[in-house]
Amino acid sequence: MSRKAFQRLSLDDRRRSLMEATLVCVAQHGLHGATVRRIAEEADVTAGLVRHYFGSKDEMIRTAYAYLVGQLTARASDSAKQTEGDADLQLRQFLRANVTMPNLSEQKVSLWATFIGRVRYDPQFAEIHREGYREFLNLLEALVEPVLVAHKRPHSAAICKRHAIALNGLIDGLWMEGSLNSGLYSQALLPDILVEASERLLGLPPGSLSIPQATQEH
Amino acid sequence: MSRKAFQRLSLDDRRRSLMEATLVCVAQHGLHGATVRRIAEEADVTAGLVRHYFGSKDEMIRTAYAYLVGQLTARASDSAKQTEGDADLQLRQFLRANVTMPNLSEQKVSLWATFIGRVRYDPQFAEIHREGYREFLNLLEALVEPVLVAHKRPHSAAICKRHAIALNGLIDGLWMEGSLNSGLYSQALLPDILVEASERLLGLPPGSLSIPQATQEH
DNA sequence: CCATTTGTTATACAATTGAATAATTTTACG
DNA sequence: CGTAAAATTATTCAATTGTATAACAAATGG
Incomplete structure (x- = not known):
């Protein structure tokens, strides 16, 4: 079983990508339904990256x-x-x-x-x-x-x-x-x-x- | 250990009480933080009543x-x-x-x-x-x-x-x-x-x- | 081509969630 | 006064949540 292939993005690109995925999810499912997992999936990454880039879900939402x-x-x-x-x-x-x-x-x-x-x-x-x-x-x-x-x-x-x-x-x-x-x-x-x-x-x-x-x- | 004392309210009173508690909680914590338990506590009842009166949390929120x-x-x-x-x-x-x-x-x-x-x-x-x-x-x-x-x-x-x-x-x-x-x-x-x-x-x-x-x- | 860094994935975990069920108490009525 | 019906509480459960940690892989610079 191999891991998912991925490419590294610049800090700005990745952050923007995550923010936009956040907005899409919030619009589609509300704050309630905009879970870290769903947002990560929308951005085509795994949930751990949220912590890496924003520290917490709340901080990511604020930024978005x-x-x-x-x-x-x-x-x-x-x-x-x-x-x-x-x-x-x-x-x-x-x-x-x-x-x-x-x-x-x-x-x-x-x-x-x-x-x-x-x-x-x-x-x-x-x-x-x-x-x-x-x-x-x-x-x-x-x-x-x-x-x-x-x-x-x-x-x-x-x-x-x-x-x-x-x-x-x-x-x-x-x-x-x-x-x-x-x-x-x-x-x-x-x-x-x-x-x-x-x-x-x-x-x-x-x-x-x-x-x-x-x-x-x- | 005795159960909590309670009094029965009329259907309309209880429903209104729950709706108003819902509004208080949503205003205070958002849809995200307005959990069934918190709303029930605000209305001074237990969580089961939500199901009894509204069937589901979502239905209660819609009504509110x-x-x-x-x-x-x-x-x-x-x-x-x-x-x-x-x-x-x-x-x-x-x-x-x-x-x-x-x-x-x-x-x-x-x-x-x-x-x-x-x-x-x-x-x-x-x-x-x-x-x-x-x-x-x-x-x-x-x-x-x-x-x-x-x-x-x-x-x-x-x-x-x-x-x-x-x-x-x-x-x-x-x-x-x-x-x-x-x-x-x-x-x-x-x-x-x-x-x-x-x-x-x-x-x-x-x-x-x-x-x-x-x-x-x- | 190798080693190091760090971006990224994968897994694990404790806490919380909505809902379902069982137990109990209140009320209404004969 | 007792008894049935209905309202309410208490408890349980499976699912989901945010986050923490560990394993891995990609880019980078020598």
């Missing part, structure tokens, strides 16, 4: 959570940065990125919710959540301010923050319910609903955050 | 989830119904009830998130979620329509639904992030943020959903 949060924010942020110059367009892209693929994903919402449920009784999860939320709020605030300025709307720090909080709530809620897709409406509506609602929240003229017709090619 | 969702919606709905007559005031009360105690609660959000995480891989949880979401959306739609009518805003069925979807997203997001209270802002701001944002979303004049000064007694 932070990995997920970072990914979500980065996707939206990158989408905004891709379009340079126009403040309206940047905000628009940021908003839309949150309610379209790949961020609009039942699996990601499912994961996110599962982890959020742990924030309350696990201080280390609370810390990861707080950091992620803060970063997202700051990003949003930084995107909102120039838009308000451009449209000559009130834009004190307090007002910007208030708008960012409300917008963030709107984004989170639509992202979540939209991803879970209860079948009560089409997911394709979400970007427009979000953009239009954001215009209203910020007190912008209707259509401000729509694509300028001139630069629209397709 | 439906119980929680019903409670959340009922609280908001009751709050709206308490104020009769004025459509604006009813919507206002409904909104505020979602971001004030007892619905604004880290424990409730924590529970809700934990269960949402299960919607994806457990069809019975998905059914409970869908039903709860539909009911909430309908309630919201029914509250929004007369407000739009009163303010002579567009109020076709499609528009009402669209508003309900956006409003629901806003409520969910603010309720969640506000309850988790990352410490980035005061929870006391939430009702005003939500009400003001809702006015904007619906295109109402500022202050429409504030308490009418004339009828304000305290």
